[in-house]
Amino acid sequence: APASASSSGLLGFRGVPPSTADTVVVPEGYVAQVIAAWGEPVGLAGHMPPWRSDASHSAADQAAQLGMHHDGLHFFPLEGRSDRGLLVMNHEYADEGLLHPDGMTNWSAEKVRKSQAAHGISVVEVEERGGRWQLVRPSRYARRLTAFSPFALRGPAAGHPMMRTAADPAGRTVLGTLNNCAAGLTPWGTYLSGEENFNGYFAAPKQLDAHQRRWGLDADWGYRWHAFDERFDAARHPHEPNRFGWIVEVDPFDPQSVPVKRTALGRAAHEGATVAVTRDGRAVVYSGEDARFEYLYKFVSRDAIRPGGAKVNAELLDHGTLYVARFDADGRGRWLPLVHGRGPLTPANGFADQGQVLIQARQASDALRATPMDRPEWVAVNATTREVFCSLTNNTRRGTEGHPGVDAAHPRARNSMGHIIRWREEGDFDGETFTWDVFLLAGDPANPRPEAQGNIRGDAFANPDGLWVDARGVLWIQTDMSARVMGRGEFARLGNNQMLACDPTTGEVRRFLTGPRGAEITGATMTPDGTSMFVNIQHPGEPDNDRSDPAEPTKHSRWPDGGRPRSATVVVRRRDGGVVGA
Ligand code: FEO
Ligand code: CA
Ligand code: CA
Ligand code: CA
Numbered sequence: 036a037p038a039s040a041s042s043s044g045l046l047g048f049r050g051v052p053p054s055t056a057d058t059v060v061v062p063e064g065y066v067a068q069v070i071a072a073w074g075e076p077v078g079l080a081g082h083m084p085p086w087r088s089d090a091s092h093s094a095a096d097q098a099a100q101l102g103m104h105h106d107g108l109h110f111f112p113l114e115g116r117s118d119r120g121l122l123v124m125n126h127e128y129a130d131e132g133l134l135h136p137d138g139m140t141n142w143s144a145e146k147v148r149k150s151q152a153a154h155g156i157s158v159v160e161v162e163e164r165g166g167r168w169q170l171v172r173p174s175r176y177a178r179r180l181t182a183f184s185p186f187a188l189r190g191p192a193a194g195h196p197m198m199r200t201a202a203d204p205a206g207r208t209v210l211g212t213l214n215n216c217a218a219g220l221t222p223w224g225t226y227l228s229g230e231e232n233f234n235g236y237f238a239a240p241k242q243l244d245a246h247q248r249r250w251g252l253d254a255d256w257g258y259r260w261h262a263f264d265e266r267f268d269a270a271r272h273p274h275e276p277n278r279f280g281w282i283v284e285v286d287p288f289d290p291q292s293v294p295v296k297r298t299a300l301g302r303a304a305h306e307g308a309t310v311a312v313t314r315d316g317r318a319v320v321y322s323g324e325d326a327r328f329e330y331l332y333k334f335v336s337r338d339a340i341r342p343g344g345a346k347v348n349a350e351l352l353d354h355g356t357l358y359v360a361r362f363d364a365d366g367r368g369r370w371l372p373l374v375h376g377r378g379p380l381t382p383a384n385g386f387a388d389q390g391q392v393l394i395q396a397r398q399a400s401d402a403l404r405a406t407p408m409d410r411p412e413w414v415a416v417n418a419t420t421r422e423v424f425c426s427l428t429n430n431t432r433r434g435t436e437g438h439p440g441v442d443a444a445h446p447r448a449r450n451s452m453g454h455i456i457r458w459r460e461e462g463d464f465d466g467e468t469f470t471w472d473v474f475l476l477a478g479d480p481a482n483p484r485p486e487a488q489g490n491i492r493g494d495a496f497a498n499p500d501g502l503w504v505d506a507r508g509v510l511w512i513q514t515d516m517s518a519r520v521m522g523r524g525e526f527a528r529l530g531n532n533q534m535l536a537c538d539p540t541t542g543e544v545r546r547f548l549t550g551p552r553g554a555e556i557t558g559a560t561m562t563p564d565g566t567s568m569f570v571n572i573q574h575p576g577e578p579d580n581d582r583s584d585p586a587e588p589t590k591h592s593r594w595p596d597g598g599r600p601r602s603a604t605v606v607v608r609r610r611d612g613g614v615v616g617a
C-alpha cells in the first residue's frame with residue numbers, strides 16, 4: 036500500500052502524489068468532470084450567448100455567462116434531491132489579459148463593463164443523468180450578479196452618512212459586489228459571500244486620510260475601472276469604498292429578490308462567512324479577513340432562526356452583536372464586542388455611532404487590541420464536535436522589521452507556509468471565551484529552512500485556504516500557493532495546488548485532488564447523499580504577475596479544453612457511486 040494509505044477509518048481512498056501536470060488528478064476509482072466554465076451561458080431564457088474561444092464576447096454577453104475566477108460555491112438541492120439542484124458560486128476577480136482578445140490595450144467603457152460583468156456571483160441549475168452532470172438551460176433560477184447589479188444595504192450602517200454618495204444620497208443601494216471569495220450557507224436556505232480585497236479597485240486620492248490609509252486605498256490592482264466609471268475614483272467619490280467589504284446574502288431560489296449587504300456583520304476584507312447555530316437557534320457567523328495582520332470576526336444574531344425559510348428570516352442578520360477575536364498565550368481567547376459606547380468605542384475616540392463602528396471595524400478592532408492574524412481565510416465548523424477551524428494562509432511579513440512579531444497563535448516568523456488554527460467556544464457557539472490550539476503547521480518536512488517544515492501527519496502541502504467539514508466530519512483543505520512561489524524554492528516538491536482530506540481526530544492528511552497548472556483549488560460542496568462533490572478550479576494558467584499576456588493566452592495552461600485557460604467547476608464522483616472520500 037502507498038505510504039499515505041494508513042489507519043484513518045474516515046478516509047477511504049488512496050492518496051495521489053503531488054503533480055505538475057496541466058490536469059485535474061483524482062484518486063483511483065474516482066472520476067472528475069468539468070462543468071460550468073467561465074463564459075458558458077448561465078441559462079437566462081432568451082439570452083444564452085455561447086462561449087467564444089477568442090474571448091470576443093461582449094460585456095452584455097458576459098453578464099449572461101459564468102464569470103471569471105470561480106471561488107466558493109454551494110449546492111442547494113431542489114426538493115432535497117441529489118441529482119438536481121442549484122449551484123451558486125463566486126467569481127472573485129478578472130484577468131484582463133484573458134478576458135479581452137487584446138487585453139488592456141484600447142481600454143474602453145465596454146471593457147470596463149465586461150470586467151465588471153465577469154465579477155460577482157452566478158446561480159445555475161444543474162442535473163445529473165447517468166453519472167454525468169450538466170447545466171439546465173434555460174432555467175428559471177439562472178442568475179448573474181455582477182459589479183453593477185443593485186444590492187440593498189441593511190443593518191446599522193445602512194443610510195449612514197459615510198455610506199451616502201452622489202448617485203445614492205440615501206446610502207441604501209449599492210451597485211455591485213466585488214472580490215467575492217468564500218461561500219457560506221445559512222440554515223434558512225440562503226447563500227453568503229464575502230467581499231474581500233476591494234480596496235485596489237479604486238483610484239486613490241493623492242492625499243489619503245487616516246481612514247483611507249487604514250483600509251489600504253493606495254493599493255492598485257490595475258483594473259482602471261475609474262477611467263470609464265467614475266464612482267471607482269475615490270478622490271471624487273470618497274464614500275464609495277465604504278460600500279464594499281461586506282457580507283452579501285443571496286436567496287438563490289428567488290431570482291427576483293434583491294441581494295443584501297448585511298452591515299451588522301461588519302466591514303472587512305471578508306474572505307467569507309460560515310454559520311453555526313446555538314442550541315437555542317440563534318445564528319453565529321464566523322468570518323476571517325484575508326489581509327496581513329487583520330482580524331477574525333464572529334457575529335451572534337439577537338433572534339432565533341424561525342422555521343419557514345428565507346423570507347421569514349430576511350432580517351435575522353440585521354440584529355445582533357459583532358465580536359473580534361483575541362488569542363491569548365495561555366491557549367484561551369476572548370471575543371471582544373464591537374458595540375458602540377462599550378470600552379474605547381466612544382465618540383471621544385472618534386466613533387460617533389454603531390454604523391461607524393461597523394464601517395470602521397478595523398479601527399474599532401485596533402482600539403480593542405484584537406489579535407492581528409496571518410491572513411485568516413476560510414472558517415469551517417464541525418457542528419457535532421463543536422470544533423471551529425480557520426486557515427491562516429501565510430504572512431511572510433510576520434516577525435520582520437516594522438511588523439508584529441510571532442505570538443502563540445502565529446508561531447512562525449516569515450510564515451511562508453501557513454497554518455490552521457482550531458478553537459472551541461466555552462459554553463455554546465455564542466460564548467465570549469474559547470480555548471484554541473494550532474491544529475497543524477503546513478510545510479514540506481524536507482524544507483531546508485526548519486521553520487518552514489511544518490508538522491503535517493501525512494501528505495505535505497502549503498498555504499491552506501479553502502476549508503470545509505463534510506457530513507461525515509472530514510476536514511477538506513484546499514491550497515492556494517501563488518504562481519510566484521509554486522514549484523520553486525521551499526515549494527518545489529509540493530506540485531500544483533491541491534485538495535486534501537484530513538481526519539481531525541487523528542490529524543492525518545491525505546492528498547485527494549491535484550489541479551492544473553497555475554490554478555488554485557477553492558470551494559467544496561456535496562450533494563445531500565455525498566456521491567457528488569463540486570470543487571472550483573480558479574485561475575488555471577495564472578502568470579506570476581496576475582495578468583495573462585493576451586498575445587499568448589495559453590502560455591501557462593490550456594485547461595480545461597485545450598484553449599484559453601478557464602476557471603471551471605469540477606464534479607468528482609466515485610465510479611461505484613459511493614460516498615466521496617469514504
Ligand atoms: Fe480571495 Fe482570500 O481568497
Ligand atoms: Ca481564498
Ligand atoms: Ca489565488
Ligand atoms: Ca488565498
